[in-house]
Amino acid sequence: MSDPDHRRKARPTMDLDLLIGRLEVTADKPDSKEPGLGSPVSPLMGQIPEGSASSSTTSSSGSSVTGKSTLSVKKPSDSGDSLKKPTDSGDSESVCTKRQVTGNILCSPDSRRNPVKAAATGLVVGQIPATGNVLPSGNIVPSGKVQPSSGKLQNLRGSRSDVLGSGTGNYGHGSVVRGGRAGGGGETMAGASGHINNVEEVKRKGNEEYRKGNMERALVHYERAIAMAPENAACHGNRAAALAGLGRVWEAVRECEEALRIDPTYLRVHQRLASLHLRLGQVENAWKHLCLAGNPPDSNELRRIQTVERHVNQCADARKVGDWKSALREGDAAIAAGAESCPQLFACRAEALLMLHRPEEADAALSSVQNFELSSTSLSLTKFFGMNGNSYLFFVRSQVDMTLGRFDQAVSAIERASQIDPRSSEIAAMANRARNVVRVRAKGNDLFNMGKFIEACVAYGEGLECDPSNPLLYCNRAACRAKLGQWERAIEDCNQALRFRPKYTKAILRRATYNGELEKWAEAVRDYEILRKELPGDSSVAEALFHAQVALKKSRGEDVHNMKFGGEVEAVSGREQFRAAISLPGVSVVHFKASSNYQCEQISPFVDALCERYPFVNFLKVDINESPAVANAENVRIVPTFKIYKNGCRVKEMICPTEQVLEYSVRHYSL
Template sequence: MSNTLHQHQQNPTLESKRLDPGSQVSRPGHRRSVSAGAPLIYSGCSSLIPTGNICPSGKILKPLLPSRGPNRTDVLGSGTVNYGRGSIMRGGSGTYPVPVAVPAAASPLTVKRALGGSDPEEVKRVGNELYRSGNFAEALALYDRAVAISPGNAACRSNRAAALTALGRLGEAARECHEAVKLDPAYARAHKRLASLYVRFGQVENSRRHLCLAGIQEDQSEEQKLLLLEKHVNRCADSRKFGDWKRVLRESEAAIAVGADFSPQIFACKAEAYLKLHQLEDAESSLLNIPKFEGFPAACSQTKFFGMVGEAYVPFVSAQVEMALGRFENAVVAAEKASTLDYNNVEVGRIVNVVKMVARARSRGNDLFSSGKFSEACSAYGEGLKYDNSNYVLYCNRAICWSKRGLWEQSVQDCNQALNIQPNYTKALFRRAASNSKMHDHVAA
């Protein structure tokens, strides 16, 4: 028994993703099939109890079964510890988890027959077996088949969303849940899945809306998670307004820790904070780690973040990071993309103008330098620095113009400015050493 318990504690994915083995309409006295494996849905006699019959109190109703005595109630686990599939503990104290046997995966022959079958319920049943055994890709293939046979089956689409979530394809999972609730607006399980997905996307209001639409008493742990996420996102917004970038960084990391681990906007906020703190390598790393926002429903992309369309915020930040790293052409492309997505936003419009002016100044300065017009090139780079006074590339470019004119002190000063922003910038280190050498300051060099 202890080995089985250990196995379940090492596999939290299966606990959190419950499947829908059949129709969501409960009927009095209905008993699940023996072949269905571990119980996924309990059916009771009261029409007021939601699908799953897990009451807000945590009690699980088992009609027509004899009582085990006053001290042997079944209580749903709090969710803070992995107790095995379903997290059902004996005695109500939550002290001793009870292991549940893992159902065996469907045989290859059974899977092959199901893939060629025409009964969506049978195909879904085999998919459920594969899902419960951790074969998510194979389960998805079965759910794909079930949806193809019966595209109007909300349970098939909800189960497909569960498999997509397990495979990390969260955008597609959200879209599939939306299809399920379109087919059945009262489908509680699909709404709950959407609520959980929206938490991971960092979208508090969308999550709360679907939690309420689930039609059951709100899960206190989920609501607490939403309140924490909302607090951290609001603090990010407030700190961003006042330029408190250290706090923005802390709050964005806290939001990710709370559960918004698949939110492009929260990761972009973290990158923006690093940028403003002149930690450019960390800013670039945060951008590279942004989850791929693919296959998401429209409700995700149109959500507002910090006053701008959420989908525009990522290229808005990306444009600034690319410009700071000296990749000016990439910066212009990202800025224009942000403007296309939210052309009315003032902050986006300002960044588009800054990026274009800095890129133009750098290009003009480079052309003048190549022509040997070092004085004019200095002025061109200086114009760019008026728009972005923390661009270490422009400082370093201007430094070599000063050195070409024999103005070694000005060259050293600009190299120092570049190194204050990017301490490991090799070009600035070499140019400063060369200028110091020309001034015969061998100690400083």
């Protein structure tokens, strides 16, 4: 190499700005530039492997200098681990894992004509030498050029924001960064090397919280990093990972889309989007991003997508032919296989349950759909079962509301579905059906209130022609027929209502009443016992059950003169009184107590409440100090003790039970 004096003589004077603008470093990926750790005079600077840089040729005139150095840069890791395969973990997104650094002098005609433009795009000045720690031959001003006067230098500094680069370009060989961006990752390098370090520090803290499972805290750090570097694709990818960990899947999808807007070749984000779309049941989108995430695709993810796709297709086929059991099974299998955040599959589950006459369970299944967010605009045209994905949710919601008698909500839901997908024939038919049912139901109610029961029956019948599986219309028509004394036909309508909604308590109560009118006491008792399980605190149901039981026993010729309904807890003082009381038909609950015992005093008010809550149960109390003979005969030594008798036979004994255990036992043996 020529000494500096020889180069000064051979090279013509060249303007500093032109020389600076002719130099550039290009990065192969638009991610944030990773800061280097030192300068060529620092002992911390890592040695470049021998042979990693190609030779360069410099003409004596300085008119052209060509050369290229390829430097493999290992990504700084917060934990010191080696670079890992892209996953959904919260590890810091690699800005780039292998960077090609090219130091071409006079690299293009544009740089010759407009050196300021070339420098403003974030080009780093300097040619990377092939050796390691080499002393500088001129820090900023190239060797051989006379430094400008202090005034000129001051003007230079005032007009430009030139700083020494903090990257891996060798410090001192002209590593000057013009006041733009370097590396395309959105990190401002000019005068902001500390800013980059701050972003990396914030990301590192976010990664630490992510690894600990503190997604909320990790999200806060990632959002701070985005605020500092909004055009950094890695920051958006990290935020997407935290959102996915919190179950905010649609937000995670949008964040990944933003990362891909910045860097369309970001492979790790494509892989993450494939996983997110799979969770949402968006099989086609999952396929697309999986193919872009790498070649060949990840085998595990590929298998998951294939499994979900198979179950979704089989679910659609079963729904098309009305095989609702298979549709329910396949939809649940798709959810279990990975589509656990797909609202359409949960809506399909609700629809299948509704068609299997389990509307309450269908309503519960739809409650989970309310926790999901509607599809983003980019996915709003995705089809499920031949209709728009969002409109399908409202379509099912309308069906469930109609069955449960929430007609106004049903009409509102189907109208929203029509607005989203006005071309769906299935939605249009459902909308017409809902409007007709609401109209004729209102007409029937008005006629019933006016006492026109025959006309009301006709109106409800018109509604059933539109919706032949609506339990509320059957139940209302049963009430009309009961007013007309048509008990048998009224019971038939109740049976139809319960066929489509087996837990419809109003229909069960009406059928029990109508069976009582026909003196079908066994059927009436059966219905009232069902209602007691569904409505344990309803005293009117309890009293109706008691009277039906009395009537049934009487019809069988049993003694019923001592049976009574309700009352207070009866005090028992003698053995004969005790034996007579527990021998009464039905259930008797005996509370053995002592007035001086604290636990007995604590639970006594609850026993009084149970007496009111279960009026058909006979409640007794025995003070063991006042009636020792009864206590000795029943072998009671500890209080409070409860014994339950049924038709004179002891069926249960409890010592110091909790209130919950006591009530459960009373309810169990009284049914």
